[in-house]
Amino acid sequence: MAHASCSALLLFGATGDLSRRMLLPSLYALHEDELIDPNLRIVGTARSEHDDAEFRAFAKAALDEFLPADRKDEAKLATFLDRLEYQALDASQVDSFGALAEKLGDTSCGLSIFLSTAPALFEPTIEGLRRAGLAHADVRIGLEKPLGNDLASSARINDAVAAGFDERQIFRIDHYLGKETVQNLMALRFANMMFEPLWNSAGIDHVQITVSETVGLEGRKGFYDDTGALRDMVQNHMLQLLALTAMEPPRDYDATSIRDEKVKVLRALRPVKPEEMVRGQYRAGAVKGESVKGYTEDLGQDSDTETFVAIKTHVDNWRWQGVPFYLRHGKRLAERRSEIVVEFKQVPHNIFSDRGGKLRANRLVIRLQPEEYVRLQVMAKEPGLDRGGIVLREVNLDLSLATAFAKARKRIAYERLLLDLIEGEQTLFVRRDEVEAQWKWTDAIREVWAKGDMEVKPYAAGSWGPNAGIALTERDGRSWND
Template identity: 50%
Template sequence: MPHTSVHSQESSLDLIIFGGAGDLAMRKLLPALYMAHLHRNLPAFTKVIAVGRHDFSDDDYINFVRRNTPAFVSEVNFDPLVWEEFLQTLSYVHLDVVEEGRFKALEEASRDKVERVFYLATAPSLFTTICEKLAASGLINSDSRVVLEKPLGRDLASAIAINDAVGAHFREDQIYRIDHYLGKETVQNLMVLRFGNSILEPLWRAPNITSVQITVAEDVGVGSRAGFYDGAGAMRDMVQNHLLQLLCIIAMEPPISLTPDAIRDEKLKVLRSLRRMSTEDIARDTVRGQYVQGAIGAEDVIGYLEEDGVPANSKTETFVALRAYIDTWRWAKVPFFLRTGKRMSRRSSRIVVEFANPPYNLFPGVAEGQTNRLIIELQPEEAIRLQIMAKEPGSGMQTRAVNLNLDLHSAFPQRRAEAYERLLIDVVRGRLTHFMRRDELEAAWEWIEPIINGWTDLCDDLHPYPAGSSGPSASAELMARDGFKWAD
């Protein structure tokens, strides 16, 4: 029977962040922990231990955090007294995980008889070494948990190797593979939207649904991540995790319960039902792009090849669009269009479910393609809109598409935790539902890897697209072949 940690607000917790002085810690992890501390969602006796190669004392590190983290906490939530109280939970351990024989300094910093959460905010190449040395130092016990940041490998073989190495020291129910998209309120609400509403569930299948679009668009470039990003690209960085997880929630069958494994079992079935692409399919149904010089709003921006740290001849894709099929009765012949890109016209994550037209068009004024759509906005706003046809005021029967809107911020005015805050609280409380299981991760790579290899075999050209656009024209052509268009 799987081990379940029973967490008490009065228990003691050491939360140990490897890469504790890095960009992710400053921008996401420490702000999230501060918010959890502010709202008393951490154990009363929590200690945050940052581990890194900077030669900091505790005071040096706390001052470093003072300079770098408050900008990522909203003003409305920043309480100077609580902030200083939070800073007193921080300490720092200077060590090089590669060169240290044993983590003696960490052994001394961590308390006895406490629950320990190890957050590996480092390059995945260090995961094996860290876990081996944690075990050798006696820091892992039956209540310990480990959080693994993406990307978990760059292909199936490396993902399996990481899973094997971590799994040698932690049980599967101790391993939290984090995808921050699964911490978003609207993403978690998809389960209720799908399985808690009798209006939608009978229609949630072919032939009632004719297509599904999933878009995760960013208006930023690679910034300081060029060193990582150029070795990964949009497919590994976004499609393999974020977009496929969204696809799973949209396409999964009802789970038998809300237990973590029941939900993840159904997501796994979706991944295993994705139709594998042949070389011909890859050439026809995928588009790779790379942004070139353009403008976003009134600001001129450089192209990818001009970014600091990007090789002048880089063939890394910053944009991917593809058409996928799920070979099940529910989704037979329904295309799923996935799209992600950097330096696009605006930041937007959305899911668009397009319903079939009525069997007979009684209203000649209705243009072809003016169908009912369910539009689920994930960011920057969180909203659900149902597009229906309505009669325009006046004589005659002229029709127009209108939206039934649910603004989640208006419907639920209480504070909404950010994704990392929500997921970190889940880790502390031992809740696995919104984290990927090993077989999910490997099934995603089994589908993605042949596409990446196919691009290499095809010597696939990159489609340039101006920064500030909606991506390459080939992406629109991919949709148009089936009679669809992106709902921008």
């Protein structure tokens, strides 16, 4: 008889929203495609009291709600639910981890932990795992953000985790890095000859990174008001996108090479001056034809937390000297969109100008959501006999990932990240030195705000943010890709 595998995946916050929407559907997809060991046990834990059967019923309801209809295979669902077990845990009580260790049993052939918890519970949780013998050399731990809210608190959490685990065992999750298009950015740059020779200050005029949302607070009131747009989105996801866009070619596609190059970019970020940043907060307005309230009404109290931020920054190295990187992120904006726009320089001489031909700079648009595509905007001549002059028009060379790879299964980012965690592949996870470089840069911006000379500018919900955000690019003679 084959020895039953003693490897397990332990999910903290197993009855929470992230688990319902993302983790359980992702794990089911990996199970359905037979990408995880048939004997891998999945043990959920949270504060609420459930037995295995109740947790399976909870998981079944989540999968009924969030799995697409064509993925629901009753037989596979049943075998997936059989994998699930549950152990209640009050993570604030360090001595309550014994029962969890007992439930898990022998973990000597590998335990992967997905830890998504309130920042205040990080340290007791790590200490509890350590005392219960769940922090040995065969354990890997995936950490879901927020990991602290500034450099000091982030270092404290990282120190707490490092007391129980080596860096090779720690997987800091940034779910943006699990997105297919984000990895395609690397394929685009490093698998094609035509971009890399131009990918520098000689060929590129500027780079824009936009992550815009149409939603407001969505039930995260307390957390969001303490955090704000800069720390919620810019400090992590957007700086990671910037690092992948700007990094030098790594030696190899492996965790060390790629993360070494990203951290160099993050350390080379120039501190942002007060005139290079804009903070905003949404007021009442209309999003997609529906009227919505302002932030303070949504929150139920006055607050100067920013829901919009626009920043102009530079990467101070040879490759990017003089190329601005514009970042903007906000809630209740005109549309939901995540994209990287690389605008190339104008051609040095327009041979068509005497014939009326107007040129626009080429742009490469890498769209991450809601749709996924890579689009190169190039100039072409409109057909005709040109007696009234030459008309040049911008046309799109489109690589629609959805169409080009129509037969490939679309996977949510967490499928890849959970599988990488289970298999110990660190390439798409964030290393400690990256996190600390990100916080250092972000903390410097917040110090400028703390001096009190950066007012929060109002903008109407459903717009593209405050006028000052638009002026940030316009005064340099550039414009956002709206």
